[in-house]
Structure formats: C-alpha cells, structure tokens
Amino acid sequence: DGADDDLRRWISYIIGYGRDKFLSTDIESICQADPEVYFAASVLWQILSSWVNELGEY
Secondary structure, rough: OOHHHHHOOOOOOOOOOOOOHOHHHHHHHHHHHHHHHHHHHHHHHHHHOOHHOOOOOO
C-alpha cells in the first residue's frame, strides 16, 4: 500500500536524522520490527557521519 510505504519512508527519515534522540532499545526494537526501515535509517546515519555530508555545491 502506498500510504504504508510513505509512512515507512518518513519513519526512516525521522530515525535517521534524530538518532541521538532515541534510546538504543528503541532502535533495536525498530530493527526487529522492520529491518528495511532500520536499514534505510542506518544508510542515512552513514551519510550524515561521513565527509559526503559536508560537501557544498559548486
């Protein structure tokens, strides 16, 4: 369902940008409940913590 897919994307985005606002047990629960959402959030964590996040437009 499209609405469910959109919701999962938003959850991934919120978790990805707000990782420091969640308890580790919350993150573990999300990983168990929906591994794809966890994966998407973890990709965002990697991007935000890498040099790619600091790139500007030229």
